[in-house]
Every structure is written in C-alpha cells, then in structure tokens.
Amino acid sequence: MSSGVNSQKINWMEVLLGCLLIGLLSLSLSLALNFFRPSPLSLIPPFLSEPSYQQIDAKEALETARREGILFLDSRLHSRYRRAHLPQAMSLPPKDFNSLYPLLHPLIPTGGLIIIYGEGWGRPTEKELAYLFLKAGVARERIRTLKGGFRAWEEGGHPVAGSERR
C-alpha cells in the first residue's frame, strides 16, 4: 500500500531496552528522592512486620458484646460504615487515627477489649488500625481482630446497622 502512513518496522529489542531504561530510571529516582525526604515513607509498611493479633469469631464477638467494657471499631472507609456496620461499632479508618484518637481515647474502656474489623478482603485495614493502637500504647492482649471481617459477619446473618441494614 502506498499510503505513506504505514507504521515503521518495529525493533522490539530496542523498544524493550527503552522500557527497561525508563523503568530503572524511575525506580532509582523515586527511591533516591524518598530517601532524602524529611520524613521518608518506609518501603514495607511497619504493620506488616508485627505478629498477627488474636482473632475472635462472630459468635464469640456477639457474646462478648453483651459484656461491658468492649469497644468495637470499624476500620473500613466512612462511606462503607455508613452503609452497614456492626450495631455497636464506631468508625475509625486508619488514616483518621491521628485526628480522632484524642476524641476516642476517653471512650476506650480501661483494661477492656478493643475488637477491630475490616472488610475481610482487599486492604487489611484492621491490621493497620491494630498497629496504630499498639503504637499508641494499648497492650496487644487487649486487641482482637474479627475473623473474616465484616464479610463473614454479614454472611453469618448477624445483626447489622446502617442505611442498608436488614
């Protein structure tokens, strides 16, 4: 065809070497600039290096909820909490911990349990929030995570509050 707009013959080796060059340049620049930041981001999130927290299943959580001195915390996004959450739970996504913890602190029962749950899939927000509580000085023994997260709770047919409650 003599259209004059045909694509040139592609030299795949050259293209892939170019990709490698751009990739390596981006990786080195991002790591170097992060290193020189006043507060560099850690490459591995610190909550991952913590041993896992004691888990509690939905049935146990229901029984525990009847006792006093338990705080249920929903670590999912506020919008997810508004739609549906455990009836006793308060919303506290990890990103809001620093701003909301001073307000929440008086509500934390002395010596009582803190039960944290996330979606049960995707981002492990319950582990992130549990780590923030540990850092704030709450003893590991007082922290529990809900087994299977909110998904397991909902699938188990347990009571739910919020705009989409059954």
Next chain:
Amino acid sequence: MDQRSFDPLTKKFSLFLRSPYLAFVLRIILGGLFVWASCDKILYPARFVEEVANYGILPPGLVNLWALTLPWLEMIAGLSLILGFLPRSSALILSALLIAFLIAIAINLARGLPIDCGCFGAGEELTGVTLLRDFLFLAMGIQVFWFDQGILALEGLWKRRKGRKS
C-alpha cells in the same frame, strides 16, 4: 447503502487513524496528561499510598513501593513521549499502565467500593466514566505506539545526526 460512497469515507477515516500527524498530536496530549497526573502524586506521596492501598489489589507489602515508583514512571515516560525520546517504549509503558489501571478500576467498580480514583489528584471518585476515559487514553497510546514516525522527536534528530556522521 451505496458501497462506492461509503468506501472512500472509511478509507479516509482509516488513513486519519493511522496518520503520523495524529500520532504526533496524541503523543503530546498523552504525554502531557501523564506528566500532569504524576505531579500531585509526587508532591503528596502519603496520600497516594492511601489511594493505592484503598484499591485493595496489590499485596500490602508492595503498596508503598508501587506508590513511590509509579508517579516517576508516569513523569519520565510522559516527558519522553512529549520530547520524542524513546517514544515507542514510553507509549508501551503508558499503555501497559493503562491496562493495569483498567483492570484495577473494573475490579473496584464490581466490588462497589466508593474509593477515590487517585488519577489526577484528590477528590475524584471512581465511576464508569473513569473506565471509559482510560479506554480512550489506551486507544491513544496504541495509536502512538504503532503509527508514530518521530515528528519533532529528539530520537529522530539524534538518529539523523548519527547517520550524517557515519
């Protein structure tokens, strides 16, 4: 339908789609879009880490590294595309990124998670429009990859100079 009146139009449209001049315009637009998108992510890395984590797709151990490297990959590939330095490699990288974004967006739309897109700064919620927009960007990337002939490209100037010397 009159076949003879339809054919020239289709042919003209096909020629337009394969035109190196269109590839040049798309190179500037796509490159500019990615450079613009990278600026906010480079300036506010902690917020971008949060947005990447909310997608809930990458393993938690890779979130920070991806959130640090991706903006620089976008910036360098975008600039290379505008300047015409390794334009095919840049178009291939940006198209591959767009395919990854499309998959991530589709998964989260299916999950019904009301998360921020994290595309061009804060406050843009993920919707079907985001998906369509990324399909359009991907089509632009593919056009540039196949039909760019180095109009006003650094690479072309450099190769011509090298050719003259030898």
